[in-house]
Amino acid sequence: MAKKPKLPGDETSGKRNFLMNFLYPIFRTVGTMMGMEGERIDDRFIGRNNRFIAGSQKKYKPGDVLLVFPHCLQDWECPHRLNADIHNCKACGKCSMPKLIEIGDRYKVSMRVVGGGSAARRAVYDRRPAFVIAVACERDMISGIREAMPLPLWGILNERPNGPCKNTVVSLDRIEEALAMLINGKPEMAETGKRLKGEKEKSTKND
Numbered sequence: 001m002a003k004k005p006k007l008p009g010d011e012t013s014g015k016r017n018f019l020m021n022f023l024y025p026i027f028r029t030v031g032t033m034m035g036m037e038g039e040r041i042d043d044r045f046i047g048r049n050n051r052f053i054a055g056s057q058k059k060y061k062p063g064d065v066l067l068v069f070p071h072c073l074q075d076w077e078c079p080h081r082l083n084a085d086i087h088n089c090k091a092c093g094k095c096s097m098p099k100l101i102e103i104g105d106r107y108k109v110s111m112r113v114v115g116g117g118s119a120a121r122r123a124v125y126d127r128r129p130a131f132v133i134a135v136a137c138e139r140d141m142i143s144g145i146r147e148a149m150p151l152p153l154w155g156i157l158n159e160r161p162n163g164p165c166k167n168t169v170v171s172l173d174r175i176e177e178a179l180a181m182l183i184n185g186k187p188e189m190a191e192t193g194k195r196l197k198g199e200k201e202k203s204t205k206n207d
């Protein structure tokens, strides 16, 4: 079997590794045994992971940043394959992809649309970024952060108004904020990908 290539880390890698690969499994097991909602535990750990990264105040070149979007942000019935190239989107307006592409292009970062964890891993190993911003649900985000270690991965959670894996949405503000912090060094950051009150108009829609 081919050896897994080593990914680059940052100065928060040790703390994040301890958090996600030691503390998280313990808290998840004990918390769910005590009746806590699993996704709430996941949400807190993703937020803590992001806070550690934000604390480093490290800036990255646009060429070192990879934005990973889940396939479920794309309209369920769209015939165009964005997994090969996100710019295959025809901007028909049925989903949020054109807005996401506009943000990524404006910051000059690479973007990939992936259909699951294996495709996300492949995108990271192909592209070899120094930093990843990923949009995903709690479960995929936790496994993505743990598998990408020591690579810093900033997690932005999607929302599932149509149920899991179908026409999901994400806050555009969260993506802009993460890119502004990483590339321009703008400090104010929200700790999780959850949409804040009052920013509905800037969130993506899949009508």
Ligand code: SF4
Pocket (backbone or CB within 6 Å): 074, 075, 078, 079, 080, 082, 088, 089, 090, 091, 092, 093, 094, 095, 096, 097, 098
């Ligand atoms: S806007 Fe959405 S549905 Fe329309 S072409 Fe682009 S990805 Fe497909």
